[in-house]
Amino acid sequence: MSALIDCFDDINKSAPEPIYHQIKQAIEDRIASGEWRAGQKLPSENDLVVALDVSRMTINRALRELTQAGLIKRVHGLGSFVAEQPRHASLIELQDIALEIENSGASHASKVLSLESVYASPTVTELMQLDEGATLYRLRAVHYQDELPLQLESRYVNPAAMPDFINQDFTRMTSTAYLLQQFKPDEMEHRVRAILPDQQTRELLTMADGQPCLQLTRRTWKDEQVVTYVTLTYPGDRYELGARYATDEYQLR
Amino acid sequence: MSALIDCFDDINKSAPEPIYHQIKQAIEDRIASGEWRAGQKLPSENDLVVALDVSRMTINRALRELTQAGLIKRVHGLGSFVAEQPRHASLIELQDIALEIENSGASHASKVLSLESVYASPTVTELMQLDEGATLYRLRAVHYQDELPLQLESRYVNPAAMPDFINQDFTRMTSTAYLLQQFKPDEMEHRVRAILPDQQTRELLTMADGQPCLQLTRRTWKDEQVVTYVTLTYPGDRYELGARYATDEYQLR
DNA sequence: GGCCTATACTTGTATATACAAGTATGTTAC
DNA sequence: GTAACATACTTGTATATACAAGTATAGGCC
Incomplete structure (x- = not known):
C-alpha cells in the first residue's frame, strides 16, 4: 500500500x-x-x-x-x-473530435477548408457580444472517420482572446485541442438541432439527398467574453450524441 | 435580516x-x-x-x-x-414537457394515444435489461404547444418498479410528472439523433414531407434496474435542445 | 475633493477531535 | 456447521478553533 x-x-x-x-x-x-x-x-x-x-x-x-x-x-x-466508468458531467463534453474518433478504434483525419480573418456579420456580432465592425478568425474544416466525413466544423474565434489562433496549423492539431490547451472556459452554451443540410454541406459530408444532419452549436466564455462560437454538423445517419451519468439531486430541475 | x-x-x-x-x-x-x-x-x-x-x-x-x-x-x-440564473446541470434536464411549454408562455395539452401492457420485444428486453418474455407498460402520447404538436412520446415502463403506472390518467398529469413524483433516478442515459420520421410520426406531428426530427432517447435507472425507456421525437423545425451552464474543472474531459 | 488607513465583516481554507455507522473478518458458543 | 458476537478498519458527519484574504465603509489627513 x-x-x-x-x-x-x-x-x-x-x-x-x-x-x-x-x-x-x-x-x-x-x-x-x-x-x-x-x-x-x-x-x-x-x-x-x-x-x-x-x-x-x-x-x-x-x-x-x-x-x-x-x-x-x-x-x-x-x-x-x-470509478469504473468516469461519469459524464454533461451530455456534450468538450472533447476533441480526433480523440473521440480514435478512442472508437477508427482513424481520424481532417481537412482545413479555410482559415481566415473576416468581418463579423450582424448575427455573429450579436452572438459573440462584439462591437460592430469587429474582425474575427474563421475556421472551416471537415473531420473524417476512416476516410468518411463525420463532422463539418465552422468556427469563429475572437482574436482579442486568442490572437495566435490564425497562425496555427490545424492539419496537425485540431482546433479543439488547441483551444483546450490555451484556456479553460468559464461557461458554455450548447444548442442541438436537427436540420436538412444545404447543397454544400451535403457534398462536404458526402451525404445522400434528403438525409438530415445533427447540428450542434456551442458558445464558450472566458472572463465574460465569448471566445469561440462553433457550429458542428454531423450526418444524421453516422452520428449520435450520447451520455450516461449518475444523477445527484441537483441534476434534476 | x-x-x-x-x-x-x-x-x-x-x-x-x-x-x-x-x-x-x-x-x-x-x-x-x-x-x-x-x-x-x-x-x-x-x-x-x-x-x-x-x-x-x-x-x-x-x-x-x-x-x-x-x-x-x-x-x-x-x-x-x-444565483441570477440557476445553472443547468446537464444538457437535458428531466423536465416535464408541460412545464417547459408553459414556462415559455404557451399552453400545453396532451393526447394519450395508447396505454397498454405489452410483451417486450427482444430489442427492448435488452435495452431495459429484462428477462425474456417480460411484460411492460407502454404509453404513447402527443404533446401540443398551442395546438401544434411538439413532442411524440413513446415510453416503456418496468411494471416491477412502477406497478401503478398503468392505472394513471395521463390526460391529467404527464408521465414525466408522475414518474418524477414517484422516484428519483440514480442514473440516466441520453442519446440524441437526427432522423427522418416515418409516415405515422410525420402525421402525428403534422410535419411536412422531408423535414427531419430531433429524437431523444432516455433510459433511467433506480436500484440497478431500468425503470423507464422513453423515446421523444420532436419536429426539427419547431424544437431545439439547449443549455447554458458554468463549467467547473470536471465538466471538461 | 481625493487619498490613505483602520476596521468590521465576509468567505476560504486547514486542523484536531469526536462520535456514528457500515463492512469484513475472526472468534466463540452452541 | 452455524449463528452470534467482538473487533478492526472504513467512510460520514459535526464541532470548535484558527488564520488568511477579499470587500466595503468610515474616518482622518493632505
Whole structure:
C-alpha cells in the first residue's frame, strides 16, 4: 500500500493553491495516467493523513469532491475506489473530435477548408457580444472517420482572446485541442438541432439527398467574453450524441 | 435580516438526515418558492451559525455544495447571493414537457394515444435489461404547444418498479410528472439523433414531407434496474435542445 | 475633493477531535 | 456447521478553533 502513497511528494503546503485541490489534482492525474486503474482501491483517508501529513478533513474534502465529480466511488465502511466508468458531467463534453474518433478504434483525419480573418456579420456580432465592425478568425474544416466525413466544423474565434489562433496549423492539431490547451472556459452554451443540410454541406459530408444532419452549436466564455462560437454538423445517419451519468439531486430541475 | 433567518425552524439536529443536507434543502426550498429572489443576499455564515445553532463548518459545507450546484453565488469577502440564473446541470434536464411549454408562455395539452401492457420485444428486453418474455407498460402520447404538436412520446415502463403506472390518467398529469413524483433516478442515459420520421410520426406531428426530427432517447435507472425507456421525437423545425451552464474543472474531459 | 488607513465583516481554507455507522473478518458458543 | 458476537478498519458527519484574504465603509489627513 505504501508504494501507492509515497509518490505523493507533489503536495506543497505553503503553495498558494489549496491543499485539498492539490490532492484532488494528484489523484486525478494518477487516474488519468492509468497508474490507478478502474475498480482499484484507493488508500484510505487515514493512510493519506499519515502519508501527506494533512488533516483528515482536508483529505475528506478532496475525496468527497472527487466523488461528486464521478471520478471515484466511496462505500461507507469499505473504502474508496476508482470509478469504473468516469461519469459524464454533461451530455456534450468538450472533447476533441480526433480523440473521440480514435478512442472508437477508427482513424481520424481532417481537412482545413479555410482559415481566415473576416468581418463579423450582424448575427455573429450579436452572438459573440462584439462591437460592430469587429474582425474575427474563421475556421472551416471537415473531420473524417476512416476516410468518411463525420463532422463539418465552422468556427469563429475572437482574436482579442486568442490572437495566435490564425497562425496555427490545424492539419496537425485540431482546433479543439488547441483551444483546450490555451484556456479553460468559464461557461458554455450548447444548442442541438436537427436540420436538412444545404447543397454544400451535403457534398462536404458526402451525404445522400434528403438525409438530415445533427447540428450542434456551442458558445464558450472566458472572463465574460465569448471566445469561440462553433457550429458542428454531423450526418444524421453516422452520428449520435450520447451520455450516461449518475444523477445527484441537483441534476434534476 | 433576522426576519430572513428565524424561519429556519425546520432543522432537526437529531433527525437521521444530515444537518448540512437539511440546510441545503431549506435554502433550496426558499429559492424555489421565490421567497429568496435572484440576486438577493443570503444570511452570512455567522448569521446562520447563530440562528441555527450549528457549527460554521456545517453551514459552510451546505453553502459550498449549493454553489457547486449553481443555486447560489459566493463572493469572497462580500457574501452569498441567490444565483441570477440557476445553472443547468446537464444538457437535458428531466423536465416535464408541460412545464417547459408553459414556462415559455404557451399552453400545453396532451393526447394519450395508447396505454397498454405489452410483451417486450427482444430489442427492448435488452435495452431495459429484462428477462425474456417480460411484460411492460407502454404509453404513447402527443404533446401540443398551442395546438401544434411538439413532442411524440413513446415510453416503456418496468411494471416491477412502477406497478401503478398503468392505472394513471395521463390526460391529467404527464408521465414525466408522475414518474418524477414517484422516484428519483440514480442514473440516466441520453442519446440524441437526427432522423427522418416515418409516415405515422410525420402525421402525428403534422410535419411536412422531408423535414427531419430531433429524437431523444432516455433510459433511467433506480436500484440497478431500468425503470423507464422513453423515446421523444420532436419536429426539427419547431424544437431545439439547449443549455447554458458554468463549467467547473470536471465538466471538461 | 481625493487619498490613505483602520476596521468590521465576509468567505476560504486547514486542523484536531469526536462520535456514528457500515463492512469484513475472526472468534466463540452452541 | 452455524449463528452470534467482538473487533478492526472504513467512510460520514459535526464541532470548535484558527488564520488568511477579499470587500466595503468610515474616518482622518493632505
